[in-house]
Amino acid sequence: MEKFLWGSATASYQCEGAWNEDGKGESQWDDFSHHSPFNINHVDGDISCDHYHRFIEDLDLMKESHQNTYRFSIAWTRIIPDETGKVNQKGLDFYNQLINACIERHIVPNVTLWHYDLPLHLYKIGGWENRRTIDEFVNYAKICFEAFGDRVPLWVTVNEPGFYTHCCYGAGNYPPNVCDFQRYAKAGYHLMLGSARVIEEFRKGDYIGKIGLVHASGNVETKGTDEANQIAARNADLFNNLWVTDTCIRGYFPDDLFYKLRESQIDLSFVKEEDKIHFRNGTVDFLGINLYCRTYVKPYSGGETNVHLNNKGSGKILEGEVIKGWYETAYDPHVKVNQWGREIYPRCMYDELMTIKREYDNIPVFITENGHGCYDELIDGQVDDKERIEIVGEFIKWMLKAREEGCNVQGYYMWSTMDLYSWVNGYKKRYGLVYIDFNNGNKRIPKKSYYWYKKLIENDLKGE
Secondary structure, three states: OOOOEEEEEOOHHHHOOOOOOOOOOOEHHHHHHHHOOOOOOOOOOOOOOOHHHHHHHHHHHHHHOOOOEEEEEOOHHHHOOOOOOOOOHHHHHHHHHHHHHHHHOOOEEEEEEEOOOOEHHHHOOOHHHOHHHHHHHHHHHHHHHHHHOOOOOEEEEEEOHHHHHHHHHHHOOOOOOOOOHHHHHHHHHHHHHHHHHHHHHHHHOOOOOEEEEEEEEOOEEEOOOOHHHHHHHHHHHHHHHHHHHHHHHHOOOOHHHHHHHHHOOOOOOOOOHHHHHHHHHOOOOEEEEEEOOOEEEEOOOOOOOEEEOOOOOOOOOOOEEEEOOOEEEOOOOOOOEOOOOOEOOOOHHHHHHHHHHHHOOOOOEEEEEEOOOEOOOOEOOEOOOHHHHHHHHHHHHHHHHHHHOOOOEEEEEEEOOEOOOOHHHOOOOEOOOEEEEOOOOOEEEEOHHHHHHHHHHHHHHOOO
């Protein structure tokens, strides 16, 4: 792992398909996609790009483009399908085959234990709001460590605790589809405790790897520099970043976070004194950063809490939020936005990395996701995604600048390896380096960005 890691990323529910094959149990996303009226694009991940059956083909495409690492997640429900707790050997077999196939191709496996797809039986008892889920998560993680820990050099406990809770309990576009900041805080706390306890478990074993957490990050910037803007910036940093990064790196939540939560009438009875030892012992070896945009804010001006996302990808609806008593989103008319109302601001890559370098003693960092969503078109058998190349190229330039200036960034993963299910955005919003023709047997067609990324990696590996 001396060389810089260049790769791409997927997540189990989004790419594997085979939703009920070989003993796999149901997850909250199986249930949501099949039954929920909040599934606004009316699609599911039952087949997706069928990575479960075609992972060899996908890994060969990665190898051909000189990618030397692959970030993927394990489906909890393939390993432990239901509430009986019985381990599914066919699930272990699949991931053993996937990991071994990576190693045979000199592709470093970077394995995430949990990427949104909670087992349905745990979701039904409250999911991460229920402490039982933490105990079940530790048990599941231990099984994975024992099965794969002799070959996996990079582990991630949870993917994006902040964005997951933001969508589940803020915007309400992920199950359980509510806007309830009491539940938001409780689930977020338990997610961080679950991560810490899994890291404790990892360190009990004789495994070869390192373990971290992945955060959906975005450096905070404000419209002004006065005291009110500085307060808004701190509030936004607490709300979006520090409850994750301070906790997993320094070993506990910022003091002023609890003050702000109490000020917002959040009942903190779920916070237990005896948990502190787990947080202190369960700090990360590295931080994964999923980065797409900055957090641009201004002082709270009034009104009730409101979080809005644009999952239809049409019109001029902008992403943003008003968090009562904390801050609200600001909009910069000079910065372009994508079709889903999100800023396109590649400089945030440099700003975020240098902030992490400064604040956290230059902890090892991986860019575990970065990419650009488009409505890609297949024309004459080809996809010319030049917009993706231009925008992602700028992000990478800023990352390399931070690296040159001493930031301990050790790898970069494009989101995503291939086109896949983009949660409630469905399949029209595409991120992949490889086009999936969903209407023609899931045929794989490398995009122009695939060949661009291949050349970029070649040049870096040559030292150019």
